[in-house]
Amino acid sequence: xxxxxxxxxxxxxxxxxxxxxxxxxxxxxxxxxxxxxxxxxxxxxxxxxxxxxxxxxxxxxxxxxxxxxxxxxxxxxxxxxxxxxxxxxxxxxxxxxxxxxxxxxxxxxxxxxxxxxxxxxxxxxxxxxxxxxxxxxxxxxxxx
Numbered sequence: 001x002x003x004x005x006x007x008x009x010x011x012x013x014x015x016x017x018x019x020x021x022x023x024x025x026x027x028x029x030x031x032x033x034x035x036x037x038x039x040x041x042x043x044x045x046x047x048x049x050x051x052x053x054x055x056x057x058x059x060x061x062x063x064x065x066x067x068x069x070x071x072x073x074x075x076x077x078x079x080x081x082x083x084x085x086x087x088x089x090x091x092x093x094x095x096x097x098x099x100x101x102x103x104x105x106x107x108x109x110x111x112x113x114x115x116x117x118x119x120x121x122x123x124x125x126x127x128x129x130x131x132x133x134x135x136x137x138x139x140x141x142x143x144x
Contacts, residue, residue, distance in 0.1 A: 003127070008034040008051040008061045009109075010044035013065030013072070016109035016117055020063065023118050029125070032060070048075035055103050056081035062104040063121060069108035076104045081142070089116075090123040097127035099134045 005024060009017035014036060024031050034050035036042045044066045056064045056079055064072035069086045076084040084104035085096040096102035105118050105124045 004030045004032065004058075004060050006032045006034060006051045006054045006058075006060045007064070008036075008047035008062070008072075009065040010036055010047060010067075010069035010072070011039045011041050012044075013109045014039045014109070016107065016114060017065045019114045020065070020107075020117050020121060024063075024112075024121065027122070031059065039144060041048075044071045045075040046050045048072050049079065051104065052076045052079035052082045052084075055079075060103075061125060063124075065103060065107045065109055065117075067108055067110040069106040073104075073106035076106065084137075087120040087124060088112075090119055093124040094127045097124055098130050101129040101134070101138050 007017060007021055021031050035047050048064055051062045051064055054060050064076055066072045071086045073086045076082050082104055083100060083102045084106055085102040087093045087105045087107055113129060114116060
């Protein structure tokens with residue numbers, strides 16, 4: 001697994017992105033920040049697309065943050081090769097990697113604190129895809 005991650009947010013996820021980015025650096029990850037750079041209102045699909053491109057072309061895992069996490073999840077998931085998931089808790093983060101080979105974790109600053117974001121991100125990043133029968137299912141929806 002690559003130790004390089006891509007991270008992005010819109011204005012509503014900026015503060016959590018900055019906190020999580022520092023935590024990930026301290027945890028040994030190289031973090032490529034695709035923006036945004038301030039809390040000035042901006043459009044989340046722009047940053048979801050930048051991250052999704054790197055996930056699809058470079059094989060990085062990604063973390064995207066907006067107010068709810070839902071917009072980023074919807075925008076990123078539209079890109080071929082991207083399997084985005086809303087990470088509400090550690091269980092969902094682990095299972096999305098283990099069974100669905102998710103490669104983008106989406107978080108919501110307006111409903112989760114930094115502690116939960118750190119533990120969900122850690123669960124996501126430390127879990128490996130099981131393959132086997134799950135690969136057949138991934139192949140089916142990638143072919144759609």
